Every structure is written in structure tokens, then in C-alpha cells.
Amino acid sequence: MILTIPLAWLQLSRQRVRFLVALAGIAFVAVLMFMQIGFQDALYASATKLHNNLEGDLFLISAQYKSLTSNQSFPRWRLYQALGFEGVESVSPLYMQFAKLKNPANGLKFPMYVIGFDPVKSIFKMPEIQQNLKLLQFPDIVFFDRASRAEFGPISQYIEQGKPVQIEIFRYTALVGYKVKVGGLFSIGPSFGVDGNLIVNTSTFWRIFIDRSAQSIDIGLIKLKPDADPQKVLANLSAKLPEDVKVVTRQQFMTLEKNYWTLRTPIGFVFNLMVFMGFVVGVIVVYQILYSNIATHLAEYATLKAMGFKNKYLLSVVFQQALILATLGYIPGFAITLGLYDIAKNATNLPIAMDIQKAIVVLTSAVAMCLVSGFLSTNKLRKVDPADIF
Known part of the structure; x- marks a missing residue:
């Protein structure tokens, strides 16, 4: 052996x-x-968590788009042009911009990402937004991201305890803030470019950002009819819409974001x-x-x-x-x-x-x-x- x-x-x-x-x-x-x-x-x-939580089959973005945190707006009527194409069921505009949120506990201000949409229907997959959508239809009511960084203060803890919370949001060039009430919570979480998130309705968004025009949107969500072929609709929209915008799938949208952080930063x-x-x-x-x-x-x-x-x-x-x-x-x-x-x-x-x-x-x-x-x-x-x- x-x-x-x-x-x-x-x-x-x-x-x-x-x-x-x-x-x-x-x-x-x-x-x-x-x-x-x-x-x-x-x-x-x-960086792509918001992309995954948006209700949409296709997305309309500016031809100059780099990332979510780099504002590249395009004319709103481009989105409504897309509504006229065969296979498109509905469209929804999305507005996004940075502001400063004042910590209600210590008064310090920190950058906050504000996301505005028309709450006629939910464009988010998050159950908390869908279940409490009617609250967002009231003016000056916002939803706070409970997974935001700690510097924004104990906002989520107050809400979970049933305490009323009023916060103040400042534009970057403003000395006076705009007061809103926190009506609910959701969870997206921070990224390397964003410390926290707020979701508001469009009327509140324009009150906060008085220099923004409703005619300039950041992201367009395109919902297709059940029997529509996504690739066919994508090709049709890409060929016929003006060159100042481009249409992408969710995966392409996420790839653009990843490429930005990999190659441009x-x-x-x-x-x-x-x-x-x-x-x-x-x-x-x-x-x-x-x-x-x-x-x-x-x-x-x-x-x-x-x-x-x-x-x-x-x-x-x-x-x-x-x-x-x-x-x-x-x-x-x-x-x-x-x-x-x-x-x-x-x-x-x-x-x-x-x-x-x-x-x-x-x-x-x-x-x-x-x-x-x-x-x-x-x-x-x-x-x-x-x-x-x-």
C-alpha cells in the first residue's frame, strides 16, 4: 500500500x-x-435605487443626461409628444433638485434631494407611497426618507411616535426657508451623491424652488400598454423624437448612472x-x-x-x-x-x-x-x- x-x-x-x-x-x-x-x-x-423604485417601462431623459444628481432638464412637451405614439399608455413628469433642510433639533442645514411628482397616481413602487398617496395631494405635505443620514435629525423617530413635525427647506440662494409638514415616511436611503431624500407634490416643489419652471422636467416616465412591444416602441420614439432627448429602458437608465460614477468621477x-x-x-x-x-x-x-x-x-x-x-x-x-x-x-x-x-x-x-x-x-x-x- x-x-x-x-x-x-x-x-x-x-x-x-x-x-x-x-x-x-x-x-x-x-x-x-x-x-x-x-x-x-x-x-x-x-445610485440606482431610485431607478428601481420608479414605475415606468421606458424613461425619457435629456440628451445631455449624466446622472440623477446633475440637473439636465428638457421641455415638458417632449414628454407629451411621446404620449401620442402607438403603444404608449401614459406619461408622468418627475422633478428633482437639491435644497437644504434645517435640522429641527439643532438648526443646522444639510443638503437634501427633493423629488417632485404629480400625485394623481403613484409613480413609485414603494408601498408606503402607494398607501398614503392621498396625503401627498395636500399642499405643503412632504414624505421624508427614514433611511437618510443622521444629520437631518430625529424626524423619522418623531413621525413613528405620532408627533407632528414641521421642517424648513431652503433653496441654495435663499435666506428664508419654506415650511412644510412631514406627513409620512418612505425608504430609499443615501448614496455617494445624496445624503437624504424628500418626496413632494409638484405644487409644493414649485413653492420651494420658485425659480424652477413647470415646463422643464428632469425625468419622464413612460408607461406602455399591456400588449405593446417595448423594443418596438423604444425604436419608434428614438427615431421620431427630437435629438434634445433620448429614450432608454430601465436597464439602460441604470447603466448610464453606473457609468457616470465609474468613468466620470x-x-x-x-x-x-x-x-x-x-x-x-x-x-x-x-x-x-x-x-x-x-x-x-x-x-x-x-x-x-x-x-x-x-x-x-x-x-x-x-x-x-x-x-x-x-x-x-x-x-x-x-x-x-x-x-x-x-x-x-x-x-x-x-x-x-x-x-x-x-x-x-x-x-x-x-x-x-x-x-x-x-x-x-x-x-x-x-x-x-x-x-x-x-
Whole structure:
């Protein structure tokens, strides 16, 4: 019977302190990659959460559109032109602009994203908006985003306790604010460009932003008839509407937003760079571990070579060590990340969460990182000559 000796494991575990330090280094790199990927996914998820919560089959936007937070308005009558096309059932305008909300507890002002629509029907998928739509039909009644950052004060807590809440909203150039009453809550949450959200009806929106014209809208929602072909209607609208607007599907709308944060802002570049740097750091760390291990046991490897073991076997031992380090280092890294994700989510209100895709991506990266290090560290082993050692 042939006994298989776990040489790779025995070499690693023989020096326990070095082995534990190696695992700690790989766990650190795994945590670093998890956090970078987690924040990157949170960037995209938070930036497109409003897109996912809008009722619409197609969306009309300005040809100069960059992102939700960059105001690019277009003439309202373009949207009503779309209403005349075959397959279109209804259209709804959406108005969006930044203002400053005064914290009712301490009087400090912070930027707030105000979203205005005509509440004849709900254009939001959120149940809280749909169930309390009639409240928004009254003037000077607003809905507050309960997931907004903490600097806006205990508004959501007051509402949940049944206390009346009046807040003051300021245009950026205004010294005097406009007072409104909070009539309800909803949940969208902040993003990297928005700290909090308010939903108002159009009449309240124009009272807040007296310099805005009702004829300039930011987003047009297009609802299609049940039997309409979305691609056919999209092609028809794109071909016949003027070039100052463009029609997109929900997925295209979200892709535009993601591309803006990835390509037009430093944030996307920084996240990608940090993930890459984490991988490089991991390769260097594991390379140092494996190279040191090979150097320490070079005489043993030379003895095995003199006994007839081929380079293929010796190299397989090193790659086994790389896989062991990747697997055992990944486990504590994964566990630590779960706790850090909870801390980051509570601190930022961003949608940072673990999922199977992140787990697989980081595990694959850890294995690849260790295998690359294993390949680089075996150069000396491939050239070892028993005659030189003895």
C-alpha cells in the first residue's frame, strides 16, 4: 500500500507562528478586497435605487443626461409628444433638485434631494407611497426618507411616535426657508451623491424652488400598454423624437448612472485601483511566505530531487501550500468582513451586504493571488541542484 504524505501541510504547520502570521496576512488582504468590492457595489446599488423604485417601462431623459444628481432638464412637451405614439399608455413628469433642510433639533442645514411628482397616481413602487398617496395631494405635505443620514435629525423617530413635525427647506440662494409638514415616511436611503431624500407634490416643489419652471422636467416616465412591444416602441420614439432627448429602458437608465460614477468621477477609479492594489499586495505577501519556506527547506527539496522526484512533484507541493494558505486565510477574512459590513452599514446607511457573488469573487481572487505567488516563488526550486547543496 502506498502512503501519501501531506508534505505541503507538514511544511506549513511545522513552524506554527510563521504559519499563523501568513494566514493573518492573507486574511487581511481578503478583508481589504471584500471592503473595496463591498463599497463599490454599495455605490452602484445606492445610485440606482431610485431607478428601481420608479414605475415606468421606458424613461425619457435629456440628451445631455449624466446622472440623477446633475440637473439636465428638457421641455415638458417632449414628454407629451411621446404620449401620442402607438403603444404608449401614459406619461408622468418627475422633478428633482437639491435644497437644504434645517435640522429641527439643532438648526443646522444639510443638503437634501427633493423629488417632485404629480400625485394623481403613484409613480413609485414603494408601498408606503402607494398607501398614503392621498396625503401627498395636500399642499405643503412632504414624505421624508427614514433611511437618510443622521444629520437631518430625529424626524423619522418623531413621525413613528405620532408627533407632528414641521421642517424648513431652503433653496441654495435663499435666506428664508419654506415650511412644510412631514406627513409620512418612505425608504430609499443615501448614496455617494445624496445624503437624504424628500418626496413632494409638484405644487409644493414649485413653492420651494420658485425659480424652477413647470415646463422643464428632469425625468419622464413612460408607461406602455399591456400588449405593446417595448423594443418596438423604444425604436419608434428614438427615431421620431427630437435629438434634445433620448429614450432608454430601465436597464439602460441604470447603466448610464453606473457609468457616470465609474468613468466620470474619481470614486469608481479609486475603488478599482484599490482592489487591484489589494491583489498586488496579496501576491507580494504570499510570495514572501512561500519563498521563505522554500529557502528554509531547500536541502530537503534537493534530497527529494536526488531521490528521483521530478520538478513537477516539487512544484506541486508549493502550489498545494499556496492553495492551503488561500483557503485557510480566506475563512477568517470572510468572518471578519461580515462584522465590518454591519459596522459600515450602520455608520453610513449604505446598502453594504455580503452575497454569494462577492464571496466567490474574493475566494477566486485569493486562490489566483496565491497561485501567482506560488509560480513566482518556485523559480529557485526549479533550478536547485543536489550537487550544489551537498
